[in-house]
Amino acid sequence: MEKLKSPRTGGILVLCAIIAILPAFLSNAFQMEIAILIFFNAIVCIGLNLLIGYGGQISLGHGAFVGLGAYGSAILSMGQGWDPLLAMVIAAIFTGVLAFVIARPILKLKGHYLAMATLGMGIIISIVINTEDQFTGGPDGMYVDGLSFVTKQIHWYWIIGALLIFSVWASLNLIHSPIGRALRAVHGSEVAAEVVGVDTTRFKVMIFVVSAVFASVVGSLGVYYSNFVTPDIAGFFHSIELVVMVVFGGMASTFGAVVGAAILTTLPQFLTFLHDYEHLVFGLILMLTMIYLPKGLVPTITAFFKKGDKS
């Protein structure tokens, strides 16, 4: 029973249950679409949360990694005629190698300088995608064939849902492994971590690469699902959106990343009735949440219940 209450097993069981019964409540293809979109965003956010929440490093350019996965898959499978899954793997490897190469110089930077560098990297990649239109179709985007063996939307739902559960499980395990402890030490105090023998650079680089690969795979699957990709996916706003999801849900909380992705993916759909006022209201909700719940939703709620337990 105690074990069920721990976030590792209990949380995953709750998530499995939600994913299992959710289709019964989704009445049309559009709602199903939103659910799948939430899963996609949640997986990227879980990876990004490892970097931001546990590693204490910020990235304002993660949209670019999603974009590299998406366009890598699109170009290799459509332009070169490769098998989509192979294209996805090669795109992920390419993204991982690129992340590895830039990680060392970038992660030497701290705070706002790191924010600027990741932002700059993201914008450069997005401008390249926009400009090299002979490969990418430019701002109009490009059409991509889906996976031949997954045709029904509900199948996508189960596949991405399973991938989400796997990501949560992998993330929780990583956090509770020696690597996770080393990362949290880096977050707490980089100097102190180094003093006790943690190779801080190695861990920071590793987590940067892992989060980039998470993003790339989601980008690839995303284009196979939607059959279409535009440069917006690699843009500054997508990067910001991802960071906002992580912080909104609660940094350093895997389930926070999932909740943040779920709420911020759904919220704009609920706000569409506001038409022109949509962005205004979205911005206000974002500001108010961050002002009054600076730690994010999930950690605030958990802290509230823990306090209740003691009394």
Add this chain to the structure above:
Amino acid sequence: MSAEFLQFLFSGVTLGATYGLVGLGFSIIYNASNVINFAQGEFVMMGGMGTVFFLGLGLPMPVAILAAIALTTLFGFGLERFAIAPARGANVVTLIIITIGASIVMRGLAQVVWGKEFHAVPPFSGDEPITIAGATILPQSLWVLGITVLLVIALRFFFEKTIMGKAIIATSLNRDAAMLMGINVRFVLFISFGLSAALGAIAGILVSPITLTNFEAGIMLGLKGFCAAILGGLGNGMGAVAGGLIVGIAEAMGAGYLISEYKDAIAFVLILLVLFFKPSGLFGKTGTERV
């Protein structure tokens, strides 16, 4: 010096001065509060759009400009009072997201009130280009440069000679010590946001006769101003202005001689190179981290 080179230099310096003013705004807020204000670009947009709006109401140009600066400054004050002050003690990422929220709100507001169309502020003194050594320069460019120089001098005076300016510097050096010396730190923060908003608005008003403006015009200007501030060493006001000029000139030369499709990428390539080789910016202090 060829006329072509001179032409690129003129346009680079004009844009660079604008980036410098935006960067200066970043620096002032950063110094006072350690916050990177991602709504800085929206102050710039609001200056330009506000002027268009007040001109539309039939106000004469100078009054419309002052009204737009006043409106933007109010937003700066409001941002500090209603968003940054209540979130005191939150970590850096949370504060960044609050300012991103503010930028979304301001863009949303501008879109609702002023629509999505592009607008032009009329040039301050005609649009007859002046020819210098075979290159041409718009009178508006001279306005941009002249006012930037005046503002830089005025700000130096403000920070070095006035009590308020010295209080801002003291707060940026050591907030607790400043507070113990009887400086009203909350008021300093309040003023810094207003000042920074006013600077952004002025930059927006100066540049929009050349580049046009709409509700999204602040995004790229803000990001490049951020580049300028980082390039000059975050928190170094004069560094930000120099950084702005470097970004502007590099952009104009790069677009003119190398690859015009990648004009917008040049600022970011430059900033990455600088950060890789000199992580504290060109004129930043290489400080050691306190443990």
